[in-house]
Amino acid sequence: MRIHRPLADAVVGTLQEIFLNKRQADRAIEYVLKSNRKWGSRDRAFIAENTYEVVRWWRMLHYVIDAPDTLNKFHFWQAFGAWQLLKERHANSEESLFRLPDWTEFSKVSIPKVFARYEEATKIRKVIESVPDWLDALGEEELGEEKWNHELPALNQQAPVVLRVNTLKTNKEHLQDLLGDEDINSVLNNELPDALILEGRPNVFKTEFFKDGFFEVQDAASQLVAPFLDVKAGMRVIDACAGAGGKTLHIAALMENKGRIIAMDVEERKLQELQKRARRAGAMNLETRLIEPKTIKRLQESADRLLLDVPCSGLGVLRRNPDAKWKLTPEFIDGLRTIQYNILSQYSTMLKKGGKMVFATCSLLPSESEAHVKRFLEEQGDKWELLEERRTSPADEGYDGFYMACLLKK
Template sequence: MLKLHRSTTQAVITSLDMIFNEGRYADKVIEKTLKQNSKWGARDRRFIAETTYDIVRWYRTLRTTTKAEEGDHWKLLAGWLILSDYHMPPWEEFKGVNPKDVLQSYQKLKGIRKIKESIPDWLDELGEQELGNRWSTELTALNEEAPVVLRANTLKTNLRELQEKLYDENVETSLDENFPDALILKQRQNVFTTPSFKEGLFEVQDAGSQRIAPFLHIEPGMRVIDACAGAGGKTLHLAALMKNKGRIVAMDVEQWKLDELQKRARRAGVSNLETRIIENSKSLKRLENSADRVLLDVPCSGLGVLKRNPDAKWKLSPEFITNVLKLQENILADYGTMLKVGGEMVYSTCSILPSENQQQVEKFLKANAGKYTLQEEEHHWPSEGFDGFYMARLKKES
């Protein structure tokens, strides 16, 4: 039975205020909130994080069934308690919320997909337009809680050794034969304080994301460019697959992300990495025809990773989708110049929309007829258990 405490409940309300009223990212808000009170134990911290994420995930459902005004986050919490079949204490903040009315409202509205699955109208329409019948299946999966997945850093350990070491650190994990370097946490917990993490033995990386670096078909000794590196989760995976042999050039338009990548690389024991800021077209020109492999993990809508970023569906807009489609098209056109003839390039997104995925690749191949050929493509769907990703490998023929 769930028992509410004033301090942790207020922490949830404060977190929701920062997410919805101030437009902050949920993961950063939770991180900041949990740092504020060292007296909270594991159970309190889990309540704050999971309840906040759950209310963000079901925001539209809760707001509709409780008839909450914008910003009335106490009423959302009351609705969450009622629909989760928890006891709602007789607190002043919950006054006026009738459990019977909320349950009746939910029964009446649950047949409407955009209410039941808690999604904006425009996004529900776009998903159905692009994915047809598949949209309902994937939307349901995207509202499930994401598993926490680790990637064993094979520069320092192997999967079995890491699993045993984590077990000694009170972190229990399971394996998935489809993902050779992945360990899945049996229970959500803070793994960043473990000795194994501090020693650089693993990174937190979803299993779907772990498929992208191997899809590039790299070998030790190659020259590889990760052209949209960000903070470098896939860059570090590339380094491990290359066994620190050859060269990786990690690029991004934001220096702070590359600085964070350098810190992570030092912890992981990566020694074949160079970072470069993309300032203008000259940054790409200097690397023309220089790479055996290029990874373009491009900016996207992020619709494949709503399990772990549920606030994204409230921050996205049709205008953002339009702009990101143009950006993806430009990156494919401009960044491919860094690839040698005979080299291979992977275009990837964490989206499930065809307009961001295979349609972008088809458009690129049509515009560069005879210059590139499609070698292989893969879809990883949220309904398969992990995050949604798309990847296509292209070969430069001339």
């Protein structure tokens, strides 16, 4: 086992930023990678992958090293070291290989204790699957023990990199060939007409094809949402929780740049990012609007299609954002449920009669998803009809955990 000191320093420093200074994992990793231009692709991959792995398995590693609640930098060194040992043990059965560099930071890492504590952890679901007590209890309560046991391990698997081909500029066969020429290999997905699933984790953002707007990075489940809306060229569509606009741009491509898309959000910075991405993608049929008190009223009954991809816990995308499970709280999710239903009940007025609305979340919890649609239909069922709903399963399909419901306004 060979570990280079500067790379280990970078991982441990990033972990401290995430857990002690509460920085988002992706931003903390991005910052440290930009701090040393001399690192090669392998160095950068080691830092990013090991940081995400320790974050993903933090509770298990915390248990394995028997760390206290109050942490200092040496505990992160111990967790990093324990993770290297566990990976080595999983990959190779020769005990002679189980050793760490003779560094002071690893002096308290006992190999027999690490393996013994790990065996103990395998008997405690919330520890071995590395989730907080409250989340383990909530998942079992809402999904049932069998379903939660089925989905939980999948949430700890590294998600594949999936591209959505921008059909305003190219097609997937052509892009697959172009990327192949750059030694970036991919496979097609029969269910997703515009998707390429990459082999490995190459940095596609450095390619000219990304800069030219030939694709966006977008998970398979997320790529199902825009087609679920059943948009047609020439329609007037509102994406009312657009964020940085991944689904907005997909809608623009499906509409072939014909018609009008209004992308809305409460954060101006996200809409500015969407405008930048739209220019790169060649999406010419959209405008952005900041949501203000009178915005919804002004757009009443104006849309042929309405997308409500509401703010949620993100428990369906923990594969991509493992640090979220350490930052979320039950109280925060309670607040989100109120926001979600308010958006559904108030924003739905922007849809014309005869129009279709999609309500979507990237949460596994029915209380953030199906329960809202059920309540909405109970309260306004004389005006609405549920046409179709769908859930994606990280365990069964390998997609992120999304929920989407398509409703018709009578």
